[in-house]
Amino acid sequence: MSNDQEHVSDSGRRDFLKGALAAGSVAASLGAAGTPLAAAQTLQPGMVPGTKNHYYVPASDKTVHWGYFSKSLKPVVQVNSGDFVTIEVLTHHANDDAERMIKGDPGAESVFHWDKQRKGVDRRGAGPMKPTLFGRGAGEGLGVHICTGPVHVRGAEPGDILEVRIIDVRPRPGANPRHKGKSFGSNAAAWWGFHYKELLTDPKPREVITIYEVDTAGEKNWAKAVYNFRWTPQTDPFGVVHKIIDYPGVPVDHRTVQENHGVLKNVRIPIRPHFGVLGLAPSEADIVDSIPPNYVGGNIDDWRIGKGATMYYPVAVPGALLSAGDSHATQGDSELCGTAIECSLTGTFQVIVRKRDTLAGTALQGLNYPLLETQDEWVLHGFSYANYLKELGPKAQSEIYSKSSVDLAMKDAFRKMRDFLMTTKGLTEDEAISLMSVAVDFGITQVVDGNWGVHAIIRKSIFAGG
Amino acid sequence: MSNDQEHVSDSGRRDFLKGALAAGSVAASLGAAGTPLAAAQTLQPGMVPGTKNHYYVPASDKTVHWGYFSKSLKPVVQVNSGDFVTIEVLTHHANDDAERMIKGDPGAESVFHWDKQRKGVDRRGAGPMKPTLFGRGAGEGLGVHICTGPVHVRGAEPGDILEVRIIDVRPRPGANPRHKGKSFGSNAAAWWGFHYKELLTDPKPREVITIYEVDTAGEKNWAKAVYNFRWTPQTDPFGVVHKIIDYPGVPVDHRTVQENHGVLKNVRIPIRPHFGVLGLAPSEADIVDSIPPNYVGGNIDDWRIGKGATMYYPVAVPGALLSAGDSHATQGDSELCGTAIECSLTGTFQVIVRKRDTLAGTALQGLNYPLLETQDEWVLHGFSYANYLKELGPKAQSEIYSKSSVDLAMKDAFRKMRDFLMTTKGLTEDEAISLMSVAVDFGITQVVDGNWGVHAIIRKSIFAGG
Numbered sequence: 001m002s003n004d005q006e007h008v009s010d011s012g013r014r015d016f017l018k019g020a021l022a023a024g025s026v027a028a029s030l031g032a033a034g035t036p037l038a039a040a041q042t043l044q045p046g047m048v049p050g051t052k053n054h055y056y057v058p059a060s061d062k063t064v065h066w067g068y069f070s071k072s073l074k075p076v077v078q079v080n081s082g083d084f085v086t087i088e089v090l091t092h093h094a095n096d097d098a099e100r101m102i103k104g105d106p107g108a109e110s111v112f113h114w115d116k117q118r119k120g121v122d123r124r125g126a127g128p129m130k131p132t133l134f135g136r137g138a139g140e141g142l143g144v145h146i147c148t149g150p151v152h153v154r155g156a157e158p159g160d161i162l163e164v165r166i167i168d169v170r171p172r173p174g175a176n177p178r179h180k181g182k183s184f185g186s187n188a189a190a191w192w193g194f195h196y197k198e199l200l201t202d203p204k205p206r207e208v209i210t211i212y213e214v215d216t217a218g219e220k221n222w223a224k225a226v227y228n229f230r231w232t233p234q235t236d237p238f239g240v241v242h243k244i245i246d247y248p249g250v251p252v253d254h255r256t257v258q259e260n261h262g263v264l265k266n267v268r269i270p271i272r273p274h275f276g277v278l279g280l281a282p283s284e285a286d287i288v289d290s291i292p293p294n295y296v297g298g299n300i301d302d303w304r305i306g307k308g309a310t311m312y313y314p315v316a317v318p319g320a321l322l323s324a325g326d327s328h329a330t331q332g333d334s335e336l337c338g339t340a341i342e343c344s345l346t347g348t349f350q351v352i353v354r355k356r357d358t359l360a361g362t363a364l365q366g367l368n369y370p371l372l373e374t375q376d377e378w379v380l381h382g383f384s385y386a387n388y389l390k391e392l393g394p395k396a397q398s399e400i401y402s403k404s405s406v407d408l409a410m411k412d413a414f415r416k417m418r419d420f421l422m423t424t425k426g427l428t429e430d431e432a433i434s435l436m437s438v439a440v441d442f443g444i445t446q447v448v449d450g451n452w453g454v455h456a457i458i459r460k461s462i463f464a465g466g
Numbered sequence: 467m468s469n470d471q472e473h474v475s476d477s478g479r480r481d482f483l484k485g486a487l488a489a490g491s492v493a494a495s496l497g498a499a500g501t502p503l504a505a506a507q508t509l510q511p512g513m514v515p516g517t518k519n520h521y522y523v524p525a526s527d528k529t530v531h532w533g534y535f536s537k538s539l540k541p542v543v544q545v546n547s548g549d550f551v552t553i554e555v556l557t558h559h560a561n562d563d564a565e566r567m568i569k570g571d572p573g574a575e576s577v578f579h580w581d582k583q584r585k586g587v588d589r590r591g592a593g594p595m596k597p598t599l600f601g602r603g604a605g606e607g608l609g610v611h612i613c614t615g616p617v618h619v620r621g622a623e624p625g626d627i628l629e630v631r632i633i634d635v636r637p638r639p640g641a642n643p644r645h646k647g648k649s650f651g652s653n654a655a656a657w658w659g660f661h662y663k664e665l666l667t668d669p670k671p672r673e674v675i676t677i678y679e680v681d682t683a684g685e686k687n688w689a690k691a692v693y694n695f696r697w698t699p700q701t702d703p704f705g706v707v708h709k710i711i712d713y714p715g716v717p718v719d720h721r722t723v724q725e726n727h728g729v730l731k732n733v734r735i736p737i738r739p740h741f742g743v744l745g746l747a748p749s750e751a752d753i754v755d756s757i758p759p760n761y762v763g764g765n766i767d768d769w770r771i772g773k774g775a776t777m778y779y780p781v782a783v784p785g786a787l788l789s790a791g792d793s794h795a796t797q798g799d800s801e802l803c804g805t806a807i808e809c810s811l812t813g814t815f816q817v818i819v820r821k822r823d824t825l826a827g828t829a830l831q832g833l834n835y836p837l838l839e840t841q842d843e844w845v846l847h848g849f850s851y852a853n854y855l856k857e858l859g860p861k862a863q864s865e866i867y868s869k870s871s872v873d874l875a876m877k878d879a880f881r882k883m884r885d886f887l888m889t890t891k892g893l894t895e896d897e898a899i900s901l902m903s904v905a906v907d908f909g910i911t912q913v914v915d916g917n918w919g920v921h922a923i924i925r926k927s928i929f930a931g932g
Binding site: 069105187189193194195198199200201210212223225228263264266267268270283292313331332333334335336337338340405406407410411414415418427428429430431433434435436437438439440441442443444447454459461462463464 | 503512527612640653655660661664665666667677678689691694729730732733734735736796797798799800802803804805806807840871872875876880881884893894895896897899901902904905906907908909910913920925927928929930
């Protein structure tokens with residue numbers, strides 16, 4: 001895919017103005033209570049005025065890469081270890097209901113812009129720019145998530161660990177005055193879902209979008225469904241017909257679908273705001289599909305990666321190159337139908353470089369996978385293939401989709417937890433294995449992302465005893 | 467296996483004395499605070515004195531069936547719908563440390579008795595009584611759990627649901643004065659564990675027993691390890707050498723093993739007392755291995771099946787025939803190494819027959835699997851095969867062990883949750899599938915019981931909204 005490299009590092013993502021932001025715009029964007037707003041003025045990344053180490057990266061056509069990670073991407077901002085960065089993340093499903101999720105929001109409008117002449121962001125996915133494989137569009141939709149970034153962290157080198165503390169996560173308020181004070185998300189029961197070949201009722205198969213409403217005032221800790229509709233063939237502005245959801249960001253023409261209001265009546269979905277995608281650029285390939293999670297994180301789709309949690313990632317390339325995407329209002333373990341409540345969010349992160357030579361005897365020693373720490377727990381992420389890019393060879397990015405297995409992910413999670421207990425806690429293998437059987441909970445993270453996931457949870461209090 | 471039937475219904479399990487219990491003994495057995503004690507006198511099942519509908523079933527060689535379920539077993543007690551029954555359950559791993567888990571306890575001693583002449587309970591497992599398959603012993607260890615029961619519930623018929631409310635669960639205090647106020651459990655990292663072929667350190671392979679201590683005063687909500695040892699070939703009193711843990715209840719000669727004290731130092735294991743085995747006799751075969759869980763429950767190994775929870779089982783045979791076994795002080799989701807902290811417990815249950823014609827419109831309508839209800843959640847149990855006895859044909863009981871898969875169990879759990887939401891909550895299939903993706907958590911119950919398990923959890927509060 002070397003012929004795509006020119007595009008990956010194209011000029012559109014280079015021209016950010018570091019620290020050149022007008023004071024008023026970011027102050028407004030943070031709001032009185034610190035709530036980031038999708039302010040019209042804030043389309044350039046830079047330092048938050050009045051701070052020395054807090055950067056702000058709005059989501060715009062200039063600050064996102066859509067559907068892939070790449071070590072060749074130009075960073076949108078460069079920060080030091082210990083700095084804070086607030087990152088706006090847009091859901092790639094916003095065009096399922098542009099009225100509620102895009103209209104009036106300059107950042108979202110710049111990203112989703114698509115008319116007969118041009119797209120705000122042309123490449124969507126890691127496929128060829130000329131869509132010679134499937135004819136879906138540039139990048140072929142081989143990767144779907146709108147990722148904001150990457151953030152270059154100075155001093156981060158391969159072999160180090162990047163610690164990412166999630167300081168805050170907030171919903172992005174809808175900009176359309178008709179839906180003031182609300183935010184919306186989309187759940188797509190799509191062809192890549194676990195259920196798709198198992199449908200009971202007609203028509204079979206079918207894809208269904210459910211639009212959910214999320215309170216942005218923080219008074220209600222639940223989401224509720226607004227309506228659903230069956231996906232019908234959608235013709236994009238370039239004239240390509242999308243019979244199924246095969247390319248991200250296709251605008252849904254609501255004159256062609258039947259909205260069913262009143263679905264999931266009286267059902268309150270507890271919210272668990274988090275980032276489905278948070279991770280670093282891998283070193284193994286120049287451009288990598290954003291869908292399968294991997295050793296550097298990415299699309300882990302663990303709802304525990306939310307406010308108050310800390311992630312640790314092995315750094316694979318200089319500067320680490322952190323990106324965030326696939327924001328979710330909530331998700332269940334397994335993400336069964338293929339997506340969560342896909343909902344734009346803004347996160348504030350502190351990034352800290354843990355140098356390789358300082359890790360001995362810590363929980364980070366030898367860490368070669370994305371590790372989650374919460375106040376009470378360690379959560380280890382296993383996948384069908386711990387590093388599928390390395391393990392599956394040159395065709396890894398297509399083969400991973402035919403090799404998905406919870407059984408394999410369970411085995412990987414077991415191995416990682418054993419290593420963690422032996423390395424970090426100094427247990428013998430026999431102690432570690434007994435402890436895993438009596439005190440570690442293994443759950444199914446997701447069964448829809450090619451490289452399926454099983455997470456292993458151990459409570460910290462287990463080790464607090466005397 | 468029809469030649470085994472004589473033994474299954476042999477006289478030893480028939481001669482219980484219903485309601486003929488001396489008043490003093492059961493009163494003593496319940497203790498001042500209602501704590502069931504392994505009282506020497508209490509070896510006969512019957513009514514708790516002073517009550518009209520509370521039965522007591524002590525564990526003894528007369529009240530247990532070891533390693534199998536059978537519709538042909540004579541009940542140890544007959545109760546009415548709505549009655550309470552307290553059931554003592556012995557761990558089948560007590561002979562890993564008889565000094566701590568058997569000595570001085572008449573019930574346990576009667577069950578585990580084994581000298582050159584006879585065993586207290588000869589059949590252990592669903593295999594042939596003459597051990598012509600593997601030469602391990604009567605029943606061949608094809609099934610391992612000491613099950614107390616069965617309890618016949620009057621009026622329960624195939625097609626009905628048996629509701630089992632778990633009123634109380636308490637550890638069985640050790641009877642050896644040297645360990646007063648303590649209870650003990652055993653964790654075996656055994657050949658059927660998920661880890662067994664994956665060991666890192668030598669010698670490979672190996673089986674390891676870890677003995678844990680549990681507080682019986684209720685002041686400490688954690689267990690701690692006492693010591694571990696590697697299994698060495700053990701010669702049973704009949705002269706059979708058990709190189710691996712291939713037959714339950716083999717007495718471990720501690721002169722042949724090396725006890726490593728001080729293992730898992732300062733580690734506190736939170737306790738989650740529960741019954742690994744709780745379930746009904748299936749109708750498909752006369753004698754059924756106790757290891758694979760099935761549609762009538764059995765060895766589900768879900769730690770949520772503890773105090774305060776309610777189980778619902780489809781009744782397959784007249785009287786339902788409820789048994790309890792495989793008591794655990796605690797377990798992690800997956801039961802990775804093959805066992806939990808296997809620890810004798812006593813449970814008090816209320817059993818209620820839900821007649822087939824009263825189920826329409828309730829959560830029990832069409833229920834054909836073991837369903838768990840807690841105060842806050844519904845937990846549905848999926849298996850690699852929902853009813854392996856029916857699905858896998860005449861050789862089901864051996865074939866199930868070669869067909870274990872978390873992937874299949876995930877699919878079964880998905881199907882069950884979809885049916886539950888559509889039937890019980892009246893959702894359309896599209897509503898159910900979206901809800902599962904955003905609000906249902908799928909976890910790995912166990913990967914060691916032949917018929918592997920995935921559970922699906924949905925919170926009740928989701929439906930409480932207006």
